Amino acid sequence: MIDYKEFAKAELNRVIPIQNRFKEEFDIDSYTNWFYDDESGILRLYNNDDDEIFFKYIPIGTFSLSQKTWMWSWLNNSLVVKSKIETLKIKQFGEENQFEKLTTGTFPSDEFDGWEFLAISQKVLNGIGVYKINGDKLNYYLLLTEILNPDGNQEIIKLKQKIVDCGYHGFKRPAFICQHLELNSSNGFEEAFETFPGMDLDEDDDFSAWCDECEKKRTECDGWNDESEEFAKIKLICEDFYFEIKESNQKIT
Structure with missing residues (x-):
């Protein structure tokens, strides 16, 4: 049987160079603002309307800053993202290898667990990179699956038509x-x-x-x-x- 701690550490070490190349290629650290849309599963990173980039994402899970608990997206009924069902593949992988942290919907945790889960998710679901959103109450862990060209993209056009730019949120x-x-x-x-x-x-x-x-x-x-x-x-x-x-x-x- 594979030891979970050793497996998670190895996956985290494996994904670090992948993430570094991803960050360098798309310069994601240069964007100061973010917006994600639950319905379409699109993440927008931007500085302004002329300096932006769009990704498709799978919501992997959330970490509660107050309760210090992790919740997998497959358990989170408040999420409407259709792609969250993909996280059941991670649960199945956990069942096959008897990894309790991958099969329990919510449990006491820390932020470091979230990075391990992103690394494992990248292995199981083949994302191009990972991203963490720091919220006031929750941290959101996203697996980015593809970059979107905004030119003529109907999903992005529809997204921009139905949202409001709030200076606070x-x-x-x-x-x-x-x-x-x-x-x-x-x-x-x-x-x-x-x-x-x-x-x-x-x-x-x-x-x-x-x-x-x-x-x-x-x-x-x-x-x-x-x-x-x-x-x-x-x-x-x-x-x-x-x-x-x-x-x-x-x-x-």
């Missing part, structure tokens, strides 16, 4: 709220439909919400019209702000 899906909803307020939160972070939206749907006072006005006006819309003064924000505002404005009944 980067490129995210758009959301719409009334003028009265703010962070750290408690004005109530009415939605067009029940939402949750990372959910997949139908083509004609948007994240949209308004406060209790706007709901009263909307009811008085028998729906949205010029008068109720003037009262609400709907504004554009990003998806991440939407759910932060939702959390602070929902009233517990």
